[in-house]
Amino acid sequence: MNLEFLAPYFIGPYGENNDVFEKILTELLRDHIYWRRNIHPEDLPAISTFASQSPDYQNAIAKTRSELHKLTADLKQSVPFFSPRYIGHMCSDLFMPGLIAQMVTTLYNPNNVSFEAATVTVNLELEVGKQFATMFGFNTDPEQYPCAWGHLTSGGTVANYESLWNFRAAKYYPVALAETMNSLELDVPNSDILPEDLKQASAWQLINLSIDQVLKLRQETLSFWAEQYPDKMDEIEEHIENQRIEYQGMGLFYANHWKCKQPLVLAPASAHYSWEKAMKVMGFGAAQLVKLPIKSNMRLDTEALDNILANACAKKIPILSCVAIMGTTEFGTIDPIHEVIQLRDKYREKGLDFYVHVDAAWGGYLSSLFRDEDGSTISHREALSMYQYFPSEEVYNSITSVGKVDSVTIDPHKLGYLPFGAGGFIAKNREITKLLTQKAPYVFEEDKKNEATVQFDKLGQYILEGSKPGSMAAASYVTNKVLPLDYKNFGRLIKQTIKTAEYFFDKIHQLKEKLSDKVNICLPYTPDTNLICIAINPIGNRSITYMNEFSNGLYNHLKIQKGIAPKNQRFIGSNTYLLRSNVSDKHASQLCEMLNLDATNFVKHIHNDATESDKVFLLRHTIMNPWLTDTSNGDDYITMYCDYLESLILKQLR
Numbered sequence: 001m002n003l004e005f006l007a008p009y010f011i012g013p014y015g016e017n018n019d020v021f022e023k024i025l026t027e028l029l030r031d032h033i034y035w036r037r038n039i040h041p042e043d044l045p046a047i048s049t050f051a052s053q054s055p056d057y058q059n060a061i062a063k064t065r066s067e068l069h070k071l072t073a074d075l076k077q078s079v080p081f082f083s084p085r086y087i088g089h090m091c092s093d094l095f096m097p098g099l100i101a102q103m104v105t106t107l108y109n110p111n112n113v114s115f116e117a118a119t120v121t122v123n124l125e126l127e128v129g130k131q132f133a134t135m136f137g138f139n140t141d142p143e144q145y146p147c148a149w150g151h152l153t154s155g156g157t158v159a160n161y162e163s164l165w166n167f168r169a170a171k172y173y174p175v176a177l178a179e180t181m182n183s184l185e186l187d188v189p190n191s192d193i194l195p196e197d198l199k200q201a202s203a204w205q206l207i208n209l210s211i212d213q214v215l216k217l218r219q220e221t222l223s224f225w226a227e228q229y230p231d232k233m234d235e236i237e238e239h240i241e242n243q244r245i246e247y248q249g250m251g252l253f254y255a256n257h258w259k260c261k262q263p264l265v266l267a268p269a270s271a272h273y274s275w276e277k278a279m280k281v282m283g284f285g286a287a288q289l290v291k292l293p294i295k296s297n298m299r300l301d302t303e304a305l306d307n308i309l310a311n312a313c314a315k316k317i318p319i320l321s322c323v324a325i326m327g328t329t330e331f332g333t334i335d336p337i338h339e340v341i342q343l344r345d346k347y348r349e350k351g352l353d354f355y356v357h358v359d360a361a362w363g364g365y366l367s368s369l370f371r372d373e374d375g376s377t378i379s380h381r382e383a384l385s386m387y388q389y390f391p392s393e394e395v396y397n398s399i400t401s402v403g404k405v406d407s408v409t410i411d412p413h414k415l416g417y418l419p420f421g422a423g424g425f426i427a428k429n430r431e432i433t434k435l436l437t438q439k440a441p442y443v444f445e446e447d448k449k450n451e452a453t454v455q456f457d458k459l460g461q462y463i464l465e466g467s468k469p470g471s472m473a474a475a476s477y478v479t480n481k482v483l484p485l486d487y488k489n490f491g492r493l494i495k496q497t498i499k500t501a502e503y504f505f506d507k508i509h510q511l512k513e514k515l516s517d518k519v520n521i522c523l524p525y526t527p528d529t530n531l532i533c534i535a536i537n538p539i540g541n542r543s544i545t546y547m548n549e550f551s552n553g554l555y556n557h558l559k560i561q562k563g564i565a566p567k568n569q570r571f572i573g574s575n576t577y578l579l580r581s582n583v584s585d586k587h588a589s590q591l592c593e594m595l596n597l598d599a600t601n602f603v604k605h606i607h608n609d610a611t612e613s614d615k616v617f618l619l620r621h622t623i624m625n626p627w628l629t630d631t632s633n634g635d636d637y638i639t640m641y642c643d644y645l646e647s648l649i650l651k652q653l654r
């Protein structure tokens, strides 16, 4: 594979680009010092040139050096993510333009909580939000409705929390509006948003509106009231706020509006554990998280979803959100987002509405593979021509329909090759922020009539976090400028990860053939993208517990463990388990058949722990390092790894 185009973008496993890295960094460090000096250059230096001669100064610097040396010595025990011998979790070498942007911006220490604390980087963050929104296929032209917006978070976990926070605000807002109308005996405008007008609407109708409808209803009703009751608006607005779930708390709100049952959040069994955390943090309770069945391809089972929705519709159980995963953390698989959207549309017709969130913390950047430079989508046929297997029709249809969902999580610190501390949240309708504003007194000064101009640069008001580094916005912005998020630029980098995974896929099949009289190597599901899991069972063995022990024995040579310096590992991988509780009976028996295991001992709950197992061990490999197959210059690490795995298997069999 020709990877020359990637050469300028990484420091490189050998530090190949050290000259460029050092040169640019030094240049920009010096530039920062010049900047300091040129802020009121007439001021005298605060630190005297003689200060360095004092023993205290000398001691302090010596201490600083000593501690920094200790730190960097200890850091040599770090996991070498940059190395092509690292094929474990979702980390790799870092994208140099972004890395330098982050390091240099830190010197200026902008705080993206608001424009006042980050005169430059807040705007970069909003721009990054637009770049991601465009990549996903959302509208970002304010002249068209709805217009998307996005911002950065500390990671995917917080972005996921934020989706539920946004959704709850929208879901229950109409209830507060109706309550205010009743209590204050207000008239309402004619409207075609609800089947009846606000006066007649049932609680069920009020909590089954789309986000766009909620925001339109709010706009319509508030402007009508502002006209009818100009002197009462302060009272009205305060009343609405006091009726909202965010003000009353869940207990009081549900007690006051007893018809509003607790809402469910639906997410596939393969969902990241942050969803369970999110349910706890939000106070919905983990019990309200419904784990949707997944199929043998490790994708969400939309037939099962259909049944759950039909039941909810019949019994009037409110559903806040359905989460679909674009790139599951454990398996890299892509849920059928297009089918989830079809189901949303189907049940919307029947009066059951819910919001769709795509958790693309891992797979978000895959969208760049199908985006052309002009913003259009490339065809499936064109995409297919660039790969051996990728993308299947389902995967293509799923990824290209993200623009139809309500919000998306993306992690620049995963497939965006940026340092940790960068997640992102993108919402299809930026007006949702009007439901989130923390109305601190100084905000009231804003012109109420002109309320449409949400001041996005007061970022801290619309997001979960407060103070946050502007350096991550700079890193993401510079990255997206150097390599825009389309298939000819950043997508090229992502493309090589898929192609490398395809190469790995073939190599594993060769190994399977080669060792077919000794072990049964199998991929328990066909990979959708660049994450590959492998199951290995010695021939003749039918016990799951023994297979798991055997695989664990292999993994002992591939895992990060206490007492072994990571640099001494030949290769580093990761592992996962296929949990019996997450797969159907049919899938479980298929899996056992594939691996020639005794299916009767594959159980949901272990009773007799000697022979029964509730899980199957898998080696898990994230294929994202840029240099895995660089045969033109360096080594072919994929082949090296397969040879190593073979030797481990043979040794373990002895």
Ligand SMILES: *Cc1c(COP(=O)(O)O)cnc(C)c1O
Pocket (backbone or CB within 6 Å): 154, 155, 156, 157, 158, 160, 272, 274, 325, 327, 328, 329, 359, 360, 361, 362, 411, 423
């Ligand atoms: C990694 C991941 C998360 C969590 O993101 P963090 O950045 O670790 O907080 C959530 N969902 C999915 C699908 C992920 O892969």
